[in-house]
Amino acid sequence: xxxxxxxxxxxxxxxxxxxxxxxxxxxxxxxxxxxxxxxxxxxxxxxxxxxxxxxxxxxxxxxxxxxxxxxxxxxxxxxxxxxxxxxxxxxxxxxxxxxxxxxxxxxxxxxxxxxxxxxxxxxxxxxxxxxxxxxxxxxxxxxxxxxxxxxxxxxxxxxxxxxxxxxxxxxxxxxxxxxxxxxxxxxxxxxxxxxxxxxxxxxxxxxxxxxxxxxxxxxxxxxxxxxxxxxxxxxxxxxxxxxxxxxxxxxxxxxxxxxxxxxxxxxxxxxxxxxxxxxxxxxxxxxxxxxxxxxxxxxxxxxxxxxxxxxxxxxxxxxxxxxxxxxxxxxxxxxxxxxxxxxxxxxxxxxxxxxxxxxxxxxxxxxxxxxxxxxxxxxxxxxxxxxxxxxxxxxxxxxxxxxxxxxxxxxxxxxxxxxxxxxx
Numbered sequence: 001x002x003x004x005x006x007x008x009x010x011x012x013x014x015x016x017x018x019x020x021x022x023x024x025x026x027x028x029x030x031x032x033x034x035x036x037x038x039x040x041x042x043x044x045x046x047x048x049x050x051x052x053x054x055x056x057x058x059x060x061x062x063x064x065x066x067x068x069x070x071x072x073x074x075x076x077x078x079x080x081x082x083x084x085x086x087x088x089x090x091x092x093x094x095x096x097x098x099x100x101x102x103x104x105x106x107x108x109x110x111x112x113x114x115x116x117x118x119x120x121x122x123x124x125x126x127x128x129x130x131x132x133x134x135x136x137x138x139x140x141x142x143x144x145x146x147x148x149x150x151x152x153x154x155x156x157x158x159x160x161x162x163x164x165x166x167x168x169x170x171x172x173x174x175x176x177x178x179x180x181x182x183x184x185x186x187x188x189x190x191x192x193x194x195x196x197x198x199x200x201x202x203x204x205x206x207x208x209x210x211x212x213x214x215x216x217x218x219x220x221x222x223x224x225x226x227x228x229x230x231x232x233x234x235x236x237x238x239x240x241x242x243x244x245x246x247x248x249x250x251x252x253x254x255x256x257x258x259x260x261x262x263x264x265x266x267x268x269x270x271x272x273x274x275x276x277x278x279x280x281x282x283x284x285x286x287x288x289x290x291x292x293x294x295x296x297x298x299x300x301x302x303x304x305x306x307x308x309x310x311x312x313x314x315x316x317x318x319x320x321x322x323x324x325x326x327x328x329x330x331x332x333x334x335x336x337x338x339x340x341x342x343x344x345x346x347x348x349x350x351x352x353x354x355x356x357x358x359x360x361x362x363x364x365x366x367x368x369x370x371x372x373x374x375x376x377x378x379x380x381x382x383x384x385x386x387x388x389x390x391x392x393x394x395x396x397x398x399x400x401x402x403x404x405x406x407x408x409x410x411x412x413x414x415x416x417x418x419x420x421x422x423x424x
Contacts, residue, residue, distance in 0.1 A: 040144035048099035090133030160187040208260040218242040269376035296330040
């Protein structure tokens with residue numbers, strides 16, 4: 001491989017790393033706002049590599065790496081070493097804050113901690129305090145506000161929690177973690193009944209996802225009216241349909257700025273009695289429901305019914321609800337319907353844009369929801385009706401008359417043959 005080819009590969013790897021780091025940082029920030037963060041990352045890499053090269057030269061005769069040197073020596077030795085680099089470069093970056101260290105962690109864990117980068121940037125300025133270079137590094141990264149609320153909170157996910165009642169599915173869930181390179185130290189899945197014996201009640205989560213059993217039975221014991229998960233709604237989900245019991249449980253576990261998505265049967269959108277009451281409290285009193293997405297029928301193993309995804313958020317600034325009817329967006333499979341990447345992309349883009357799309361999506365006001373008495377049946381909000389071509393009754397009647405005459409002629413012809421054969 002030529003030198004130019006190697007450089008191209010290195011540039012591609014750098015581009016990929018910067019992009020991954022940027023995506024971890026970006027959160028809900030618009031692309032045009034993010035320019036200073038990209039430039040800041042590139043400049044930080046430049047400063048970091050200069051420190052590494054300088055440290056390598058100073059340690060060349062000792063035949064030890066910068067990282068090992070820092071780990072093997074006490075604070076006084078490390079301070080003398082950092083002072084030598086500050087005298088040469090005007091600043092210092094410790095091994096745990098080097099750009100190369102961040103990229104290594106990103107490759108190993110597929111996560112990137114904004115707080116660690118914030119500490120690293122602060123450490124650069126602190127390393128120059130009281131030196132001739134102090135003025136040059138003061139406020140150097142002010143445009144790169146890593147405490148901005150628009151950025152991702154901390155790290156894409158650092159720890160996973162889950163609970164599953166069925167032993168086989170519980171084991172599959174743990175296998176799934178390991179198959180997706182989630183190390184055992186980074187997840188905890190409990191084997192138990194989520195509604196009757198909930199785990200992790202002392203925790204709140206920034207992201208909650210679930211596909212609970214559809215319309216499962218549960219005890220609906222009156223004691224649960226005193227349970228913090230269910231008491232705000234005044235009524236319990238019926239014993240024959242635990243769908244909203246799972247919803248209430250998960251909403252209780254959701255952090256104040258978290259997002260929750262759950263797959264449920266369509267019945268939760270319009271069924272009455274206790275479920276209607278819970279629906280009203282969720283929407284009218286708490287404004288938690290953000291989006292309703294209708295999915296195609298026969299999409300999941302074990303059931304052919306159409307399902308929907310409900311997306312919930314706390315502290316929503318708006319009071320409207322986005323309805324997406326993706327029920328006709330699928331490819332026909334041999335045994336099941338399939339949602340392609342193209343269909344998923346359309347759903348996601350519609351969700352992000354949050355605008356009306358003819359025969360596909362509608363942003364319903366709270367007034368519309370109230371007018372429908374909190375019935376969330378998707379056809380009430382997204383009109384997918386296709387007008388049929390007008391029927392020419394005269395032409396159809398003429399065709400019918402012609403067919404009847406032809407049929408009569410055929411019957412008369414057949415009678416002749418039957419008569420010749422001596423058949424009645």
